[in-house]
Amino acid sequence: ASLMKTPPKVTDESITIGGQTYAADAFTNVTPTILEKTTRQLHLLPTHPIAIIKDRISSSFPGFKHYDQFSPVVTTKQNFDDLCFADDHPGRSVTDTYYVNNKIMLRTHTSAHQSQTLAEADRLLITADVYRRDEIDASHYPVFHQMEGAELFDVNTVVQDVRKILETSGSKMSSTGAATAATGAVAAATTSGNAIHTTDTTVISAENPKQDCHSEEVMLATADHLKHSLNQMIRNLFSDEKELQVRWIDAYFPFTSPSWEMEIFYQGEWLEVLGCGVIRQDILNNAGKSDKVGWAFGLGLERLAMVLFGIPDIRLFWSTDARFLKQFQPGQIQKFKSFSKYPPCIKDISFWTVPGFHENNFCEIVRDVAGDIVEDVRLIDEFTHPKTKKRSVCYRINYRSMDRNVTNAEINEIQERLRATVVDKLKVELR
Ligand code: FA5
Ligand code: MG
Numbered sequence: 001a002s003l004m005k006t007p008p009k010v011t012d013e014s015i016t017i018g019g020q021t022y023a024a025d026a027f028t029n030v031t032p033t034i035l036e037k038t039t040r041q042l043h044l045l046p047t048h049p050i051a052i053i054k055d056r057i058s059s060s061f062p063g064f065k066h067y068d069q070f071s072p073v074v075t076t077k078q079n080f081d082d083l084c085f086a087d088d089h090p091g092r093s094v095t096d097t098y099y100v101n102n103k104i105m106l107r108t109h110t111s112a113h114q115s116q117t118l119a120e121a122d123r124l125l126i127t128a129d130v131y132r133r134d135e136i137d138a139s140h141y142p143v144f145h146q147m148e149g150a151e152l153f154d155v156n157t158v159v160q161d162v163r164k165i166l167e168t169s170g171s172k173m174s175s176t177g178a179a180t181a182a183t184g185a186v187a188a189a190t191t192s193g194n195a196i197h198t199t200d201t202t203v204i205s206a207e208n209p210k211q212d213c214h215s216e217e218v219m220l221a222t223a224d225h226l227k228h229s230l231n232q233m234i235r236n237l238f239s240d241e242k243e244l245q246v247r248w249i250d251a252y253f254p255f256t257s258p259s260w261e262m263e264i265f266y267q268g269e270w271l272e273v274l275g276c277g278v279i280r281q282d283i284l285n286n287a288g289k290s291d292k293v294g295w296a297f298g299l300g301l302e303r304l305a306m307v308l309f310g311i312p313d314i315r316l317f318w319s320t321d322a323r324f325l326k327q328f329q330p331g332q333i334q335k336f337k338s339f340s341k342y343p344p345c346i347k348d349i350s351f352w353t354v355p356g357f358h359e360n361n362f363c364e365i366v367r368d369v370a371g372d373i374v375e376d377v378r379l380i381d382e383f384t385h386p387k388t389k390k391r392s393v394c395y396r397i398n399y400r401s402m403d404r405n406v407t408n409a410e411i412n413e414i415q416e417r418l419r420a421t422v423v424d425k426l427k428v429e430l431r
Contacts (some may be wrong), residue, residue, distance in 0.1 A: 004071065008035035015100050018071050022050060027099040030106065034098055037067040037143040038072050038106070043127050043301070046330045050145050050317060053237075053305045054127050055331065057147060060233040061125055064149065068127040070113055072106050079105060079112040081222060083255040084280055098131045098260035105197035106131035110298055111146035111255060118279075118287040122152040122294075127301070139271060141314045145301040149227070150279065152294035155218060161234035162221040174220045196235055200227070208250045208258045213281045218293055222278050223258065230262060230276065237308060240333065244307075255280050256296060266307050273307075276289060319403055342401055344375065345411045349419060350394040351428040357391075365425055366397060369418045375400045392431060 009016040010032050015023055015039060041208055042050040058066055089097060091108060098106040110126045117124050126148040134140050153161055163173055165424055204210060210219040227248065240242050245265035253259045256277025261269040276297035287335075302314050309328075311317070316324055316336075323339040363377050374397060381394040397418075399411050419430060 004041060005039050008032070008038060012036065012122060017073055017100070020073070022073075022100045022104050025101040027094060027102040029094055029133075030100055034106070034142060035356060037131075038129065040318070043068060043129065047325065048296055048317075049305045049309050049311065049328050049336075050225075050274065050301050052146060052328060052330060052339060053301055053308060054145075056237055056308075056333070057129075057233060057299075058125055059299075060147060060236045063085050064125045064151075065117075065121040066125040066127065067113065067117055067425070070126065070128055072129055073100060073104060074107045074112045075178060076103055076105055078115065078192055079107050079109070081285070082115040082283070083111055084282060086252045088186045089254065090263055096133050098133060098154070108132050110146040111296070111420050112138075114148065114150065114255070114296065115287055117287060118150060118152070118284065118294075122289075122292065123150070124203060125149050127306050139306070139314055140296050141302070141318075144314070146298050147301055148296065148298045149229075150294055150296040151225070151278075152284070152289060152292040153222065155293045156291055158225075159221045162225045163384075165176055166224060169228070169232075171228065173224050173414075176216045176220055194220075195242055196238060196246060198231060198234075198246040198248070202250050202260060204258055205223045207289070208252070208260075211257050211278070211281055214293065216321070219258070219278055222295050224294055226297070227260075228295060229295075230274070236264075237304065245274075251275055251277070253277055256426070257295065264307055265302075267312070271303055271307070273303045276403070296348045308333055310362075311339075312336075321403060344398045344400040345406050345408060347397050347399065347411060347415045348380070348394055349415070349422070350381075350392060350431040351422065352431060353393055354389045354427055357428065360397065361426060362422065366418060369398065369421055370397075370414050373399050373406065373414070 004163065006019040012024065012029065015022050015030060015035070017035060031177060042048045043054050045051050053148045054068070058064070068283055077090070080089065084089060097108055100106070105129050107128065110128050110132050113126050113128070117126060128146060128148050129143055131143055134142055157415065176371050203416055204209070204219070204246050209218060219304040234246060247263050247270070249263060251259040251261040256279055259275065259277030261272050262276070263272050265271070276295065279294045279296050281293070284290060284294065300315055305311060305317070319325070323338070327334070353363065359379065365376055366377050376398045378396050379393060380396045384391050399406055400412070422428060423430060
């Protein structure tokens with residue numbers, strides 16, 4: 001893990017990550033900005049909300065072996081082939097995945113480590129940073145953190161084992177026989193009497209089938225235990241929440257069948273927080289576990305942390321601002337308090353306009369020259385010279401970064417470039 005702190009480097013010929021150098025090729029699309037993120041290791045900083053929620057969730061899985069030191073650099077075999085991804089699966093494309101070269105990539109999910117860890121343990125968790133060329137908005141970011149979980153049972157005893165576990169917690173197993181056995185019975189039973197309302201209307205069907213090698217009984221026992229464990233985890237995690245809507249929906253993953261996703265209602269929308277399912281038997285067989293059956297899940301730590309801590313934007317997790325970081329203590333869950341913004345840096349620009357001048361053209365140039373650092377542009381003064389009839393305008397530009405203090409010197413430099421560009425492009429005369 002400490003190797004990940006070695007500064008990454010990108011040249012035309014090679015990429016260095018974690019002290020290791022790889023040859024670049026036509027697949028290479030990692031960028032310095034993305035590689036910088038590999039050094040952050042948020043899940044290993046005890047006071048960071050990602051690490052706090054990681055510890056909180058893992059306490060719902062006592063006795064599980066927890067792996068959290070894996071390098072994000074994996075092979076396409078680990079990330080895709082071992083998990084039964086088809087050769088033409090869209091996830092493999094260079095538009096979705098960050099490649100170091102055609103065989104080496106940044107993992108897109110913690111499932112990339114399933115094969116190696118399932119060979120070692122029957123109950124395991126994996127926490128890591130994962131990388132995707134995804135959209136960017138309040139709940140999507142190209143780097144985020146996942147926790148993977150898996151548990152294996154003996155094929156011959158899973159039905160009795162799970163029945164005993166569920167009975168102890170006062171719930172019943174799903175009944176077999178019906179072609180459309182519902183795995184939702186357990187979810188409804190175990191989450192009543194709590195401010196967490198879970199709905200599960202999923203059914204086993206041709207669209208979300210059991211694997212041929214599993215009997216219906218074995219599949220249902222495994223699925224019941226999976227949903228029971230995740231419902232329990234959510235109840236422990238959100239025990240202080242006044243009201244929470246949770247729902248199970250059908251899903252598809254190449255490496256599980258049947259598969260589901262859990263969603264939580266947050267900020268007026270259903271937010272997908274995890275994917276899970278019954279592990280493909282081929283994966284267990286390849287890991288030397290052909291006498292076992294099991295489940296796996298992969299959850300988005302930022303998504304759950306946003307709900308738990310009330311963090312409104314996923315970009316905040318990457319903040320190095322003390323006003324963000326100082327709000328969190330190991331083992332403690334408290335709601336995030338928005339802090340006031342960074343101070344603005346205000347600059348005025350005045351010029352004599354020319355016929356045909358339009359404010360929109362000026363604003364366009366401001367955005368081109370200064371980018372996201374501009375918060376707003378306002379006309380604060382204008383007058384027409386009584387003799388020449390020339391019109392003079394003065395615009396006030398508010399420069400402010402979302403995440404750092406800007407220096408006056410840095411803004412002066414931008415402002416100088418802006419002044420030169422305005423003269424060049426708009427043919428106006430500065431005052
Ligand atoms: C997976 O990554 C599967 N590996 C999960 C899995 C594991 C299924 C084991 C079955 C068995 P998915 O792409 O849906 O699935 O991502 C899992 C979770 O990661 C999502 O539910 C969401 O919480 C989170 N997530 C996905 N994309 C982003 C993103 N761009 N930003 C933040 N969180 C994300
Ligand atoms: Mg998904």
